Amino acid sequence: MEYIINQFVNGICQGFIYALMAVGYSVIVGVVGFVTFTHGEVIVFGAFASFYIFLLCGNNLLLGVIGSFAASWLIGIFVYKICYERFFHAPRHIALICTIGVSMLLKNIAQIIFGPNKKPMLNIIKNKIYSFGIVEISKVQIVIILTVIILSALLFIIFMKTRWGISLRAVSQDKTAAAMMGINVKQTAMIGNCMGSGLAGVAGLLIAINYQTVYATMGSNLSIKAFAAAVLGGLTSVPLAALGGILIGIIENMGITFTSASLRDIFTFVFLIIILIFKPQGFSKKKGVRP
Amino acid sequence: MKKLVALFLTLSLMVVTLAGCSTGTEESSTSGSTSGESNTSAQTDGKTITLGLTAPITGTHAEYGVGFQAAVEIAMDEINNAGGVNGYNLAVEVMDSKGEPKETSDIVRQFAENDNIQAIIGDFTSSCSMAAAPIVDEAGIVLLSPTASNPDYPGMSDYTFTVMNNQSTEAPWFARAVVGQYIGAKSVAVMWLNTDWGIATHQYLLQGFEEAGITVVADESYAENETDFSSVISKLKSTDPECVVILDQGNVPTVINQIRGTGWDVQLATLGPGSSEQLIQLCGENAEGLIVDTPSFLTPENEEAVPFIDAFKEKTGYAPTDHSLCAYNSVYLLAESIKAIGDGEITREAIKDNLKTAQMDGLAGHVEFNEEGGCSRELLILQVENGKYVVKEDYGYGVE
Structure with a gap:
């Protein structure tokens, strides 16, 4: 029993990381209107930015979060300029294929700049194990969960309470109408893309802290998980994408508990397929995805 | 202004892509240049035997792939500086398999179709080497893996060999x-x-x-x-x-x-x-x-190992492991095999026949192949x- 509960805690912690990636993903898809495949690479750049910050400035978590957010924000601008800006009125698959190309490009750039070797990220947070009755949770896991909650809350406030948030939501709902209301659609879409990328960068930092390693090719697998979680949430709904991420984390870990870790991805995708068979729109109530 | 930005982005894209390509496939320049030097000093008449190297230069196993490349270059430099093998210089053509079996099969097929390549060293993992085994079997070219330790691999073909313990x-x-x-x-x-x-x-x-x-x-x-x-x-x-x-x-x-x-x-x-x-x-x-x-421990305390360790560190920035040493030994074993051909014509077939009996004593102790083409070490x-x-x-x- 104790063992199953601990697996559940592992699942929740991993789910929170997936959730943060998925939140970033659905912000991008929602605001820009295109599916992206560069998410994994953005995560890697965020992780490496924090790696160098920790190397140069010592283990300051807040600085690391800001740094990885900023670095991924810049990558977000790069991705937006190449993949989206000119293709708003082109068929949707053009931007999609473009993101696949940019993802390969970024992956190879990462290998050239950062080198192909794994890099250690040891003891960023002095590890400690807390026991609550039979539940054991490590300090790293608590930090991860708190960071994700704080960032999600910030995102919610920005979306609901600020002018930026209003423009972002307007662009997300209808680009033409938003343009008529005097919103600069291209700029707003870029900010949306950058915010989503920034969140992915912080997810990269959390992953690197959790696994104590960072390397240039770690993104591709994560990108698919983020995509799966976002699809579960109906692609454009931020809170539902977060729910999707947490559920995937839990289901993976519970699956591993009763079978083998070699089957990890099978649980994720079988779960995704089952949900999509019965609810093609994911958890969201809306039918279909906005164009 | 917008045009300028677009131009700049396109150019940087091109530069980076080209740079990416150059790390993917690169012909080793070190062995080329040293072979040029040794041409004058030794009795070689400029003839070169080219070996193919397929290794994970990028990807999860990059540490080992980069190590393979460095070790092979070191061994070739040593051999070429000492006068080459039977009047031939050795050179290597490196290709990046990324540690993926499908890449290795492609690379090995390319090597097999290239008449200049006399034998292939690689790959790092058993999965990659085994994927390539049927191809070398059909093409009749030696595939000497420094590290594939799956027991099935050496027996897959007459042309598959490994230096690593089974x-x-x-x-x-x-x-x-x-x-x-x-x-x-x-x-x-x-x-x-x-x-x-x-x-x-x-x-x-x-x-x-x-x-x-x-x-x-x-x-x-x-x-x-x-x-x-x-x-x-x-x-x-x-x-x-x-x-x-x-x-x-x-x-x-x-x-x-x-x-x-x-x-x-x-x-x-x-x-x-x-x-x-x-x-x-x-x-x-x-x-x-x-x-x-x-199977071997490379430390500065081991005096025999120092030249290899130093040369390796200079190329890669980190210390070698046994895997790299196996790649180094692979070159020497192939050189032994070429030496054993003597005055005969250097063919892929002759290299295979003589590799079976090739042996050496080096940093990793005594190395020789068993009947299948595998190896066993203490x-x-x-x-x-x-x-x-x-x-x-x-x-x-x-x-x-």
Whole structure:
């Protein structure tokens, strides 16, 4: 029993990381209107930015979060300029294929700049194990969960309470109408893309802290998980994408508990397929995805 | 202004892409230039034998792939500076397999169709080498893998050879001598990588445990691109073994960090990475007490090894492991085989025939092939103490 509960805690912690990636993903898809495949690479750049910050400035978590957010924000601008800006009125698959190309490009750039070797990220947070009755949770896991909650809350406030948030939501709902209301659609879409990328960068930092390693090719697998979680949430709904991420984390870990870790991805995708068979729109109530 | 930005982006894109290509496929310039120098000093008449090298220069196993390239270049430089082989200089053409079997098959096919390539060295993993085995068998060109240790691999064709220990001898020895005798564990948990190499090694390891009377309390596999081991670790932890054995190469540091991250202070032993310097860098304090086995131990205290270590560090920036040494030996073994051809014509077929009987004594002790084209070597037991590997038991420990 104790063992199953601990697996559940592992699942929740991993789910929170997936959730943060998925939140970033659905912000991008929602605001820009295109599916992206560069998410994994953005995560890697965020992780490496924090790696160098920790190397140069010592283990300051807040600085690391800001740094990885900023670095991924810049990558977000790069991705937006190449993949989206000119293709708003082109068929949707053009931007999609473009993101696949940019993802390969970024992956190879990462290998050239950062080198192909794994890099250690040891003891960023002095590890400690807390026991609550039979539940054991490590300090790293608590930090991860708190960071994700704080960032999600910030995102919610920005979306609901600020002018930026209003423009972002307007662009997300209808680009033409938003343009008529005097919103600069291209700029707003870029900010949306950058915010989503920034969140992915912080997810990269959390992953690197959790696994104590960072390397240039770690993104591709994560990108698919983020995509799966976002699809579960109906692609454009931020809170539902977060729910999707947490559920995937839990289901993976519970699956591993009763079978083998070699089957990890099978649980994720079988779960995704089952949900999509019965609810093609994911958890969201809306039918279909906005164009 | 917009046009300028677009132009700049396009240009930077092109530059970066080109740079990307150049790391993917590169013809080694070092051996080329040194062969030019030795042309004048030695009796060579400018003839060159080119070998193909397929190795994971990028990807999860990049540390080893880059090591292969460096080691092969060092060996060729040495051979060429000493006058070459039978009047020939050696050169290498390197291609990046990224550690993926489908890439290796493509590369090996390209090498096989290229008449200039006389033999192929590579690949790093058993999966990659085995994927290429049918191709070399059909094309009739030697595929000498420095490190493929799946017992099925050398027997797949007349043309497949490996310098690395066969897991059918190493894994049972590891179970009996290292875990049973040296650590003295009665119960053990195994984490293993679900690949060709992992499956074969795991099977032999379990046999070894059974024969030695050691109970396997947990036995967990995971996929190659796994990054999160927390659930596997929780699973092992709940069975409370005396020792955890990790069968893997590239993921070992991540696994160790995550085991220590859960505050679990169990004895760790790993079969696969050998005395990898990167492992200690990546694990820091977490590596303390880790037990590994290795067929050769390259430290500055070993005087014979110093020139190789220095040359290797200069090329890569990190210390070599046994894997790189195997790549280095591969070149020498091929050179031996070419030497044995004597005045005869250098053909792919002749290289294969003479490689079967080629042997050498070097840093890794005596190396020769068995009937199938495999290899069997004695091993050392090392333990990490204060951030360094220390030899605990010499060659010949626990041999029945």
